[in-house]
Amino acid sequence: MPAYRDIVRRIDSIKNTQKITKAMQVVAATRLRRAQAAVQATRPYAEKMLEVLQTAGERATEYKHPFLVRREGTRAVMILVTTDKGLAGAINVNSIRAATRYMQEHYPDQPKYVTLGRKGRDFLLRFRRNVIAETSGLPDRPSIATILSGVAVALEEYTRGDVDAVLLCYAKWISTLRQEAVVRTLIPAEIPVREKEASPPADYIYEPDPESVLDALLPRYVETQVYQAVLENKASEYSAKMIAMQNATKAAGDFIDSLTLFANKVRQAGITTELMEIVGGAEALRSAG
């Protein structure tokens, strides 16, 4: 049977761990709120951009930007968004699995990856996947500039004709308790059709012309989608981390309770043994005397 002191020491150590997980939970909760605000802040731009894209698309119907053309072929580059740090439950594992599976099923030909986040990069490199660009160590509120180089590499692959599609995979934030890995097709881009007569299409003067406006808009559109995914992935990361740390704190609490019970039993057993020894000793003395 372990010594009472040893169990108490063990309990103290778990209490320290519990303090850390509790603190991490609180920090994750604050950062989650901030991440959600960051996602919100991109909405006005994204909505306006879509609106302009729809109007310009309606005007330049005969013009097909390469990003809108569906290509035959099964080569693709996947932009995989993951977190930099662990201790966030299963969100990275889920995203990585969703991404690699999707590639295997739909684009098995020379799959290429661009990773945003350290976890995805490390995993793919370990399994010898072709990672053509990576960015890691993204701050909590990354500026769009931090993700542009990765996106530029993917777009260049497509423009050069080396791949037939550009995909995106990230952990979509559904609720604090639920995050889901989703795969989206960035190119060929699907511009959602405007609801009928939501607002009458504006008849613009285009400067220089609708085609160049579309040319400039489409890469921005793709970049904006990736940027939003990165921010949303942050929100998912902190949600997952918060829940993971909450569970860890609870598990530590349960463990402390059962160890305390055990420690008391050990202490009680010790006292009983000692009493028995004293009583036995006294008994022996009396019968001897």
Place this chain on the structure above:
Amino acid sequence: MKYPLRVVSVERSLFEGEVEFIIANGADGELGVMARHAPLMTVLKPGPLRIQEVMGGQEQVLFVGGGFLEVLPERVTVLADVAEHADEISVERAEEARRRAQEKLAGTLTTAEETEFQNALAIAEARLRLARLRRG
């Protein structure tokens, strides 16, 4: 006459309010927009966006690193690539960014990288001009 103006970048909203006149750096040169301007959609080049709430009055300057300007009969929207208020720009930072971009351009580059750095350079230079403008 005033019209509602909205300046948004991907990261945040920069300006929202009623204005009389703005001057932007369009693809085909500088252009001014007053109320009742014809509907227009143009690409913006990196440069200042000057906002006058009252025509000829106090001017507010935003730095826009490229983007789009949409003029509709009832409102005007600027989708800015990188946008910041002129007083947030420091000469030192702009100077440093320009040096970095030039250094990178000096090396051998792929076309994508080159356009990226050309862009960075144009942005850094426009910022620098604006920062000097504010000082002088």
